[in-house]
Amino acid sequence: MNFDLRFYLSLFVRRLHYFLICLAIGSAIGLTLATVLPPVFKASAKLIVESEQIPDELAATTVQTETTEQLQIIQQRILTRDSLLEMANRLQIYAARPGEVVKRLPADEIVDDLRRRITIATTGGSTRNGQVQATIVEVSFEAPTALMSATVTNEVVTLILQENVEIRTSVAGQTLEFFNEEVARLDQELATRGADILAFQERNLEALPDSLDFRRAQQSAAQERLSQVERDESIIRDRRDRLTALYENTGDIGGVNTPLSSQTAEQRQLQGLKDELNTLLAVLSPENPRVKVMQAQVAALEETVAAQTTAGFDTSPTGAPLSAFDIQIADLDGQLDFLNAQKRTIEATMEALRVSIEATPGNAITLDTLQRDYANLRAQYDQAVANRARAETGDTIEALAKGQRISVIEQAVSPREPDRPNRTAVAAAGMGGGLFVGLAVIVLLELMNTAIRRPVDLVNKLGITPFGTVPLIRTRWEVVRRQTIIFAAFAVAIVMIPALLWLIHAQVMPLDVILDRIKDKVGL
Incomplete structure (x- = not known):
């Protein structure tokens, strides 16, 4: 198939008005946007995250948040709805400039617009070749004026510094408060457990494991x-029986060598009670009930012995003199009474010792449990006190700003030139778009046209070889009408389209906002 360049050039010339109209529309749109779009100034500030001023080996801070995580938390706090609306009202970001009419935007649109215009970028902080790079934070804001851009950027920087200080001091303060409460709670529990142990020991004073060996002895x-x-009781009873038998058989006891004891039965009993009292005082407190009972018995027996010493006992209850046999029998009976009293006392003591010894294993287990719980609680208390000391140090470090901090390297200043739009590029893009659309329209019209326009089409499609061809000849009215339509299209492209764009920008919505929404919709 031969490519007929002359024919296609002629077609391009005949349809040149389509190309020029598209070029005019694209150029008008590009020039209008380049003229109407407001300037956007972008001011930037730089911050650096500095490490702790005091080495961790000497005093460590209690704020252990990673730098990246902390910056993300700060960014989310700054970009909250309430914070952005408060900043917009305080700095009058959306206030109308002189000679400009600005519609009040809804709160949601203000928040979305500010989040789009505020940029907080973090670089560094990663390890490269074994070295940790410094973390740099760059903050910028886009605004229609250079002063507003710098003002808002510096305000965001101030908020970042304030949030950093607040987060670190808050974390350190909460840590210290937690350990203060923990120490107070554990101290109270220690006092309660100690009181429980003391009360248990007082209730079971005579059955504690530490005196078990002594009680067994x-x-x-x-x-x-x-x-x-x-x-001794068996011997005395035997003596009494022999003495009685002798007296009954002979009526005399002279042949029996039974000298009177140097002490009466009450005196010997008194001496035994005193010995036992001294033994109890070596183990028990003078305030012990058993000791007090024993002391009362000793006092009563002392009064009896004193009365016997004063009155004597060599007479009978009727006042008649006693015989040697009666004296001997009375002495032996007194000794038996004393021995019986001693037996009862010793048996009572042995019963008390048996009960206390049997109760000791259970008391030992209970006491060991109480003391083990107390020891565990004491270990927790000591650890809490140590942690509180570290928390106090960390709180002091953060209060003095000696921990990790964010410092400003470069404040934002008003930019001299707008960051965008590039008006030359916008105008060139409009002209390039019109040029491409014009060519595309011509090509599309040619692809859609299936009419016979050349002699070769007669041969190819109908198989007819013509003797000659006559071109289409338009009347004067058709020529005038065609030229009018072309000139009207040029007028619309050059005049109406820029006017319509300006009207939309001024009365409906700024074109930059419309373009931003379109870019958001398509994901650019």
Whole structure:
């Protein structure tokens, strides 16, 4: 198939008005946008995250938040709805400039617009070749005026510094408050557990494991004393029986060598009670009930012995002199009464020792549980006190700003030139778009046209070889009408389209906002 360049050039010339109209529309749109779009100024500020001023080996802060995480938290706090609306009202970001009519935007649109215009970018902080790079934070804001751009940028920087200080001091303060409460709670529990242990020991003073060996020794000694008393009782009873039998048989006791004891039964009993009292005082407190009972018995027996010493006992209750036999029998009966009293006392002591010894294993387990819980609680208390000391140090570090902090390297200043739009590029883009659309329209019209326009089309489509061809000849009215339509299209492209764009920008919505929404919709 031969490509007929002359024919297609002629077609391009005949349809040149389509191309020029598209070019005019694209150029008008590009020039209008380049003229109407407001300037956008972008001011930037730089911050750096500095490490702790005091080495961790000497005093560590209690704020352990990672730098990246902390910056993300700060950014989210700054970009909250309430914070952005407050800043917009305070700085009058959306206030109308002189000679300009600005519709009040809804709160949601203000928040979305500010989040789009505020940029907080973080660089560094990663390890490269074994070295950690410094974390740099760049803050910028886009505004229609250079002063507003710098003002808002510096305000965002101030908010970042304030949020950083507030977060770190708040975390340190909450940590210290937690450990203060923990120490107070554990101290109260320690006091309660200590009181429980003391109360248990007082209730079971005679059955504690630490005196078990002593009580067992007491039990053995009491058993030996009981055996000795029983032997003495058996001997005295035997003497009394022999003495009675002799007296009944002979009526005389002179042949029996039974000298009177140097002490009466009450005196010997008194001496035994005093010995036992001294033994109890070596173990128990003078305030112990058993000691007090024993002391009362000693006092009563002392009064009896004193009365016997004063009155004597060599007479009978009727006042008649006693015989030697009666004196001997009375002495032996007194000794038996004394030994019986000693037996009862020793048996009571042995019973008390037996009960306390049997209760000791259970008391030992209970006491060990109480003391183990107390020791565990004391370890927790000591750890809490140590943690509180570290928390106090960390709180002091943050209060003095000696921990990790964010410092301003470069404040934002008013830019001299707008960041965008590039008006030359916008105008060139409009002209390029019109040029491309014009060519596309011509090509599309040619692809859609299936009419026979050349002799070769007759041959190819109908198989007819013509002798000659006559071109289409338009009347004067058709020529005038065609030229009018073309000139009207040029007028619309050059005049109406810029006017319509200006009207939309001034009365409906700024074109830059419309373009931003279109870009958001298509994901640019």
